[in-house]
Amino acid sequence: MSAPEIKKSILDHLTYSIGRPPSLASKQDYYKALALTVRDRLQQHWVETVQAYLEQDLKVACYLSAEFLMGPHLGNNLLNLGIENEVRQAVKEMGCELDELLAEEEEPGLGNGGLGRLAACYMDSLATLERLALGYGIRYEFGIFDQEIRDGWQCEITDKWLRSGNPWEIAKPEITYYVNFGGHTEYYRDEAGAERIRWVPDRAVKGMAYDTPIQGYRVNTCNTLRLWSAEACESFDFQAFNTGDYYGAVDDKVISETITKVLYPNDEPEIGKRLRLLQQYFFVSCSLQDMLRLLDAQGQPTQRFPEKFAVQLNDTHPSIGVAELMRLLVDERRLSWEDAWDITVLTFGYTNHTLLPEALETWPLPLFRELLPRHLEIIYEINARFLASVRETHHQDDEHVKRLSLIDENGEKRIRMAHLACVGSHAINGVAALHSELLKRSVLKDFYELWPERFNNKTNGVTPRRFMALANPKLSELITRTIGDGWITHTEELRMLEPFSEDAAFRKEWRLVKQSNKQQLADYILKQTGIELDPSWMFDVQVKRIHEYKRQHLNILHVITLYNRLKRDPKLAIAPRAFIFGGKAAPGYFIAKRIIKLINAVGEVVNNDPDVNKKLRVAFVPNFNVQNGQLIYPAADLSEQISMAGKEASGTGNMKFTLNGALTIGTLDGANVEIRDEVGEENFFLFGLTTEETLRLQQQGYRPYAYVEGNSELAEAIRLIASGHFSHGDTEVFRPLVDNLCQSDPFLVFADYADYIACQDKVAGVWKDPENWTRMSILNTARAGKFSSDRAIREYCDEIWDVRPVPIMIKD
Numbered sequence: 001m002s003a004p005e006i007k008k009s010i011l012d013h014l015t016y017s018i019g020r021p022p023s024l025a026s027k028q029d030y031y032k033a034l035a036l037t038v039r040d041r042l043q044q045h046w047v048e049t050v051q052a053y054l055e056q057d058l059k060v061a062c063y064l065s066a067e068f069l070m071g072p073h074l075g076n077n078l079l080n081l082g083i084e085n086e087v088r089q090a091v092k093e094m095g096c097e098l099d100e101l102l103a104e105e106e107e108p109g110l111g112n113g114g115l116g117r118l119a120a121c122y123m124d125s126l127a128t129l130e131r132l133a134l135g136y137g138i139r140y141e142f143g144i145f146d147q148e149i150r151d152g153w154q155c156e157i158t159d160k161w162l163r164s165g166n167p168w169e170i171a172k173p174e175i176t177y178y179v180n181f182g183g184h185t186e187y188y189r190d191e192a193g194a195e196r197i198r199w200v201p202d203r204a205v206k207g208m209a210y211d212t213p214i215q216g217y218r219v220n221t222c223n224t225l226r227l228w229s230a231e232a233c234e235s236f237d238f239q240a241f242n243t244g245d246y247y248g249a250v251d252d253k254v255i256s257e258t259i260t261k262v263l264y265p266n267d268e269p270e271i272g273k274r275l276r277l278l279q280q281y282f283f284v285s286c287s288l289q290d291m292l293r294l295l296d297a298q299g300q301p302t303q304r305f306p307e308k309f310a311v312q313l314n315d316t317h318p319s320i321g322v323a324e325l326m327r328l329l330v331d332e333r334r335l336s337w338e339d340a341w342d343i344t345v346l347t348f349g350y351t352n353h354t355l356l357p358e359a360l361e362t363w364p365l366p367l368f369r370e371l372l373p374r375h376l377e378i379i380y381e382i383n384a385r386f387l388a389s390v391r392e393t394h395h396q397d398d399e400h401v402k403r404l405s406l407i408d409e410n411g412e413k414r415i416r417m418a419h420l421a422c423v424g425s426h427a428i429n430g431v432a433a434l435h436s437e438l439l440k441r442s443v444l445k446d447f448y449e450l451w452p453e454r455f456n457n458k459t460n461g462v463t464p465r466r467f468m469a470l471a472n473p474k475l476s477e478l479i480t481r482t483i484g485d486g487w488i489t490h491t492e493e494l495r496m497l498e499p500f501s502e503d504a505a506f507r508k509e510w511r512l513v514k515q516s517n518k519q520q521l522a523d524y525i526l527k528q529t530g531i532e533l534d535p536s537w538m539f540d541v542q543v544k545r546i547h548e549y550k551r552q553h554l555n556i557l558h559v560i561t562l563y564n565r566l567k568r569d570p571k572l573a574i575a576p577r578a579f580i581f582g583g584k585a586a587p588g589y590f591i592a593k594r595i596i597k598l599i600n601a602v603g604e605v606v607n608n609d610p611d612v613n614k615k616l617r618v619a620f621v622p623n624f625n626v627q628n629g630q631l632i633y634p635a636a637d638l639s640e641q642i643s644m645a646g647k648e649a650s651g652t653g654n655m656k657f658t659l660n661g662a663l664t665i666g667t668l669d670g671a672n673v674e675i676r677d678e679v680g681e682e683n684f685f686l687f688g689l690t691t692e693e694t695l696r697l698q699q700q701g702y703r704p705y706a707y708v709e710g711n712s713e714l715a716e717a718i719r720l721i722a723s724g725h726f727s728h729g730d731t732e733v734f735r736p737l738v739d740n741l742c743q744s745d746p747f748l749v750f751a752d753y754a755d756y757i758a759c760q761d762k763v764a765g766v767w768k769d770p771e772n773w774t775r776m777s778i779l780n781t782a783r784a785g786k787f788s789s790d791r792a793i794r795e796y797c798d799e800i801w802d803v804r805p806v807p808i809m810i811k812d
């Protein structure tokens with residue numbers, strides 16, 4: 001791990017792995033050689049961790065997720081191995097800058113947003129807490145699209161993240177499984193004469209494992225992220241070729257590989273596309289077959305499956321797993337239905353990440369029957385037994401039974417995947433206290449009344465390694481210099497910072513760190529957008545997927561309100577503010593794309609208007625992802641968490657901002673509630689209707705335009721948008737947005753406008769006293785220890801998975 005040894009290893013990899021003499025090597029080559037050098041050092045831990053698993057009778061946490069938003073690996077692995085300085089020195093001696101090589105890494109964007117990034121944070125915490133774990137997912141050839149902003153509009157660019165290979169993964173051709181589709185089922189008599197059902201599929205693909213090491217922070221544990229890639233069983237059909245059917249010869253190859261070709265770029269609206277179901281079944285079947293192989297490899301009986309594997313369903317996307325495990329246990333391992341069902345329920349836990357009805361996945365029966373005929377039968381059987389028990393034990397009326405059923409019989413019959421997940425899991429959790437409560441009171445109410453003991457809350461968390469130590473080295477250095485470095489693995493120790501909020505010298509240092517982070521972000525934004533931001537201004541930031549319930553359009557209404565105030569009186573004493581936005585919209589999400597256009601259109605007018613651009617600036621950071629998120633979270637003064645109450649399940653960006661000393665303006669939604677409880681209501685800018693109040697308002701009949709008539713600033717802002725003031729006189733481009741707001745406003749933007757503006761004025765007031773602001777900022781960081789993914793993972797391990805720490809010894 002010393003600089004000279006690392007230098008030698010990089011040179012060796014340049015020669016033996018890359019095959020380039022240093023004189024000819026490009027930055028990409030040096031990056032690759034360094035990545036392989038670092039991977040070597042991970043692999044020793046990796047092998048020891050796998051060895052420990054094979055030698056000891058241990059239980060493993062298996063996290064099934066259709067998305068893993070890992071972010072760039074190199075910096076994180078240098079931090080977790082504790083060799084950043086040695087590497088920085090080694091590459092310097094070779095004439096390279098570590099930061100240049102870090103910038104060479106393609107970000108593996110195998111996720112959309114919160115759900116995918118949470119899975120990545122949890123993998124980091126599982127390894128750091130020395131819990132044996134496997135992350136199972138899909139190795140998409142193309143991840144989340146790259147976003148370019150052209151003339152204010154989002155443009156989607158294919159994410160060819162594998163174009164120059166991926167040094168962090170190891171292909172495992174020896175770990176492949178067949179996954180079947182289509183066909184029919186039939187009865188047959190087994191050798192014992194027992195009548196059984198077999199599936200006669202009409203298509204199969206092969207799933208091959210690609211493993212990525214997940215190194216814990218300063219421990220020997222190195223877990224595995226196993227991503228499956230689809231390939232044809234026969235990559236080339238010579239028969240077809242010889243008969244001149246050249247396309248037919250590779251047909252199967254093309255079709256099969258399509259399964260893991262691309263990530264669906266939607267987060268929230270359910271899409272119900274056939275390929276999406278193929279993707280979900282494909283990776284789940286490979287994963288469960290892999291677990292059964294591991295069980296066999298350890299000579300363990302099938303009955304011990306739940307003692308060896310705790311399988312967590314990351315939302316409903318992998319919930320077909322309930323039916324697939326039953327198929328593997330009953331059809332292939334010939335267990336009785338009852339035994340198989342007990343194993344299944346004991347094995348699975350289900351995490352729900354959204355209350356939005358349109359995001360709860362349901363599959364049309366005909367599609368299900370066509371692709372997965374045997375699973376449909378199994379789901380019918382599960383449903384029949386479930387409803388029978390419900391009738392028996394709970395004497396439920398038909399209406400109730402209908403509501404609980406796995407099959408939605410209203411109109412076109414559909415499979416309710418959330419219901420399958422609930423029936424097949426012994427634990428069901430939401431991702432923040434409010435969300436878990438709302439789950440019990442709304443979408444999963446009937447299941448809660450049935451099985452209250454299964455329901456629990458696991459408030460989300462984020463890894464302090466990537467989002468503090470790696471993203472904010474200056475703040476980390478100041479904190480460690482002040483309270484030691486225990487906080488990196490025990491964030492509750494951040495509390496020791498509290499007394500320093502009263503120390504003027506410390507506050508000064510705290511402000512200087514924030515200032516330099518803001519300068520760094522300003523430089524990045526200038527390079528990306530050409531927009532100049534002054535780091536002495538308040539950086540007011542909203543970065544997250546673009547969605548109406550997250551209300552980026554409420555934020556831009558505040559910007560327009562300040563714009564109007566300044567246009568009316570350019571000398572108005574407004575606290576100079578830079579409004580920074582970022583986030584991708586699902587390509588088919590019409591309104592969300594118009595919101596991006598509106599933000600950029602308002603920005604263009606504001607930034608070029610001398611009456612206002614000395615106090616107001618707007619910048620939309622293109623291609624918001626994990627990499628630039630690491631630049632943005634440390635540089636924010638104000639974190640915008642302004643979703644309509646009851647809509648944001650948790651949020652995790654809110655936690656990253658708070659841990660990096662930003663103050664939050666937000667509603668009582670998701671984890672905002674717990675952030676406010678932890679940091680103190682006096683250190684949180686609260687506004688807006690509560691969940692109850694939103695429901696009451698919508699029940700009593702909500703007339704959005706009444707709020708426009710009742711508020712001149714709101715009326716002026718809407719009038720300006722509708723007039724084409726921000727669109728070169730074009731009154732059509734934003735009409736759909738204005739009409740949506742004035743006629744339905746489903747996310748109560750108008751209802752919360754006045755309180756939001758008043759709260760923002762309060763923020764401006766507090767900002768005027770930097771000492772007080774800094775004190776509040778320090779207290780936010782000091783009291784945000786709860787929001788570490790380590791705390792969340794400890795709870796999952798102790799309360800759901802029963803997975804214990806296993807220190808890994810490195811044998812010399």
Ligand SMILES: CCc1ccc([C@H](C)CC(=O)N[C@@H]2O[C@H](CO)[C@@H](O)[C@H](O)[C@H]2O)cc1
Nearest residue numbers: 114115267268270353431648649650651652
């Ligand atoms: C079917 C398409 C689809 C894809 C993704 C999703 C995810 C559930 C969306 C998501 O990322 N939800 C977010 O999950 C985070 C982690 O728990 C929460 O913090 C966010 O509040 C929630 O919106 C729903 C539907």
